[in-house]
Amino acid sequence: MNEQQIIDYLQENNQQKIKFAFADIDGVLRGKVIHQQKFIDGLQSGYGFCDVVFGWDSNDACYDNVQLTGWHTGYPDKPCRIDLSTFRTIPWQGNIPFFLADFSNPDGNDLSACPRSLLKRIAAQCEAMGYHPEFAQEFEWFNFKETPQSLKDKNYVNPEPLTPGMFGYSILRTSQQNEFYTDLFDLLGQFNIPLEGLHTETGPGVYEAAIIHDHVIAAADKAVLLKAAVKEIAYKHSIMASFMAKWNAGLPGCSGHVHQSLWSPDKVENLFYSETDENSMSDLFKHYLAGQLYCLPHILPMYAPTINSYKRLVDGAWAPTTITWGLDNRTTALRVLNLTNKLTRLETRIPGSDTNPYLALSAALASGLYGIKNKLPLTIPATVGSGYQDTRNGKLASNLYEATIAMQNSTIAKELFGEAFTEHFTQTRLWECRQFGKSVTDWELKRYFEII
Numbered sequence: 001m002n003e004q005q006i007i008d009y010l011q012e013n014n015q016q017k018i019k020f021a022f023a024d025i026d027g028v029l030r031g032k033v034i035h036q037q038k039f040i041d042g043l044q045s046g047y048g049f050c051d052v053v054f055g056w057d058s059n060d061a062c063y064d065n066v067q068l069t070g071w072h073t074g075y076p077d078k079p080c081r082i083d084l085s086t087f088r089t090i091p092w093q094g095n096i097p098f099f100l101a102d103f104s105n106p107d108g109n110d111l112s113a114c115p116r117s118l119l120k121r122i123a124a125q126c127e128a129m130g131y132h133p134e135f136a137q138e139f140e141w142f143n144f145k146e147t148p149q150s151l152k153d154k155n156y157v158n159p160e161p162l163t164p165g166m167f168g169y170s171i172l173r174t175s176q177q178n179e180f181y182t183d184l185f186d187l188l189g190q191f192n193i194p195l196e197g198l199h200t201e202t203g204p205g206v207y208e209a210a211i212i213h214d215h216v217i218a219a220a221d222k223a224v225l226l227k228a229a230v231k232e233i234a235y236k237h238s239i240m241a242s243f244m245a246k247w248n249a250g251l252p253g254c255s256g257h258v259h260q261s262l263w264s265p266d267k268v269e270n271l272f273y274s275e276t277d278e279n280s281m282s283d284l285f286k287h288y289l290a291g292q293l294y295c296l297p298h299i300l301p302m303y304a305p306t307i308n309s310y311k312r313l314v315d316g317a318w319a320p321t322t323i324t325w326g327l328d329n330r331t332t333a334l335r336v337l338n339l340t341n342k343l344t345r346l347e348t349r350i351p352g353s354d355t356n357p358y359l360a361l362s363a364a365l366a367s368g369l370y371g372i373k374n375k376l377p378l379t380i381p382a383t384v385g386s387g388y389q390d391t392r393n394g395k396l397a398s399n400l401y402e403a404t405i406a407m408q409n410s411t412i413a414k415e416l417f418g419e420a421f422t423e424h425f426t427q428t429r430l431w432e433c434r435q436f437g438k439s440v441t442d443w444e445l446k447r448y449f450e451i452i
Contacts, residue, residue, distance in 0.1 A: 001087060002084070003033060010039070010040075015036060015096075017035060017036065017096060018033065018034055018035075018096070019034075019090070019093075020032070020034070020040045020082050020100070021101065022053075022100065022114070023224050024115075024258055025054060025425065027224060027356030027358070027359070028058055029225075033048070037084075042082070044205065045079065046079070047081075047082070048077030049077060049078065049080040050075055051073075051078045051111070052075045054113040054114070054424075055069035055075065057432065057435070062430075066428065068420075068424050078103055079105070080102070081101060081102065081105075082101045083099065083102065086189055087395065088192045091191060092231075095291065100116070100224075100334040102114050102116035102120070103116075110198070112424060113242070115356055115362070116217075116220070116358050118362050119217060119362045122342070122362050122369070123217050123338070125366075125369060126262070126369055127265070129372070129373075130264075130265065131263070131271065132263040132264065132266075133215040133216040134215065134216070134260070134262070134263055134267070135361055135364075136212065136213035136258075137220070137360065137361065138208065138210040138211065138255070139243065139255070139256050139353045140201050140208045141206065141207060141241050141242060141304075142161065142162075142206045142244075142247060143161070143177075143207060143239050143240070144161055144162060144241075145161070145162055146239075146240040147235075147238065159242075160239070162177060162205030163176060166202045166203060168200060168202035170199075177237070177239075179439065180205075180234070180237040183236065184209070185198050186228070187233055188229055188230075188233075191225070193211060193222045193226050196210040204251070206252075210248070211226060216260075217226045219341060219357075220357045220358045224356070227243050227357075242254075244308055245308045245353060245432070246308055246309075252317055252318050252319075253311065253313075254312070254349040254352055254353035254354075254374055255349065255351070255352055256354070256357075256360065257314075257349050257355060258347070258348040259345050259346070260346065260350055260361075260365065260368070262368075265277040270341055271342055272284065272345060272346070273285075273288070273341045273344040275341075278336040279338055279382075280432075281344075285336075287374075287375055287377075287378070288368035288371050289346060289371065290378040290380070291369065291370040291371020291374070291376055292348065292367045292368050293323060293334065294370070294376055294412075295363075295366075295367035295369070295412055295416065296299055296323055296367070297323065297394065297397070297406055298412040298416075299363045299413055299417075300406070300409040301362060301404050301426070302359045302360060302407075303350040303352075303355060304352065304400070305354065305355060305359070305432075306354050308354065309354055309400065310397075310403075311357075319349070319352070320329065320333040320349050320387060320396065321387075321395055322391055322393070322394070323395070323431040324393065326384070331383070331385075331388055332349070332387035333349055334386070350396070366417065380393050404426050404430055407422065407426050408422070408430075410422075
């Protein structure tokens with residue numbers, strides 16, 4: 001719908017309130033409900049939103065190490081603009097109209113910390129090079145028989161999984177929660193997040209959903225909305241859904257793999273496919289893959305943004321630990337899928353379900369384009385066998401601090417994302433490290449309380 005059609009829809013259906021939201025630096029949706037008239041009045045100039053939303057962490061604690069905003073600026077309003085192309089209604093909330101927003105100005109000068117604005121800039125670069133970026137993100141998450149209050153009362157210890165046992169790809173386990181399972185598939189589809197597949201993964205109460213691919217911006221929109229929507233649908237069934245990367249050391253972590261390919265502008269030709277290459281990979285695909293491999297150590301926090309992210313990136317836990325690629329190899333960082341022309345693509349397997357989709361997709365696309373722009377040769381051979389044993393090209397950083405320092409000092413990261421974004425983002429990750437460094441964990445109490 002265009003602007004006038006949307007206004008007509010709101011007025012004809014007497015929709016007096018509209019919900020909109022945007023993703024902060026952690027991928028947390030922040031937003032509000034506004035009156036129909038306020039919505040109409042702000043379509044051109046935007047809606048004032050306190051920029052503290054980019055000046056605090058996921059727990060609303062204000063950063064003391066960023067320049068973008070803070071007590072030194074007085075936390076002013078910044079214009080937040082709704083993207084009308086994201087219009088949908090929320091079926092589990094009375095079909096209230098909903099829009100996504102960002103902090104992109106019409107003249108292109110936007111808030112450097114806004115993740116969606118960053119992805120829009122990188123997508124525009126891609127399209128200016130003559131490519132249509134087709135992406136999708138898939139997520140695993142755990143479901144629990146908890147409420148926010150019950151979990152808080154338990155001090156976030158020993159949450160009760162929705163079902164016992166491992167049961168990957170189980171038909172039996174989903175039948176026990178059929179109303180919830182059916183609601184997920186149906187309501188997400190009605191919310192314009194069509195799923196390619198939904199199934200259990202290995203672990204107690206864990207599900208996986210693959211979103212049907214789309215243009216990179218729409219794909220990121222759907223990914224960030226899926227995470228919020230799954231949580232809200234779960235609440236309806238007295239269930240809590242967690243997209244934490246690794247909630248239990250004895251269980252597999254939760255992935256957020258990114259699938260991607262570049263197509264002709266008319267979306268007819270998959271530019272990653274070659275009939276003559278032995279691996280069906282075009283030269284363009286090889287440059288793209290080489291770019292991701294080269295840039296990976298410089299941008300890892302975009303894929304693994306939390307302290308907990310690195311608990312998932314361990315050997316033998318279905319997540320990569322080395323700078324590797326392979327043909328349909330689930331132990332490498334980058335997995336090439338090349339069975340047919342239509343389905344040839346790259347799967348970036350580093351991201352966990354705790355990623356900010358806008359940042360994960362920005363990192364994948366920008367680093368791939370870097371390889372194309374610089375015609376980087378694919379000199380790293382494909383890994384055959386276990387990627388955990390293939391350390392020829394190095395290993396991923398083992399913690400957030402190490403990865404963040406590497407990104408903060410990287411000229412590559414600044415070239416890909418701009419100095420302002422890179423500085424702000426890395427400072428927020430260093431803040432995260434400081435908060436963890438000050439905490440006393442259960443592990444420390446169990447290990448040292450009595451014996452030391």
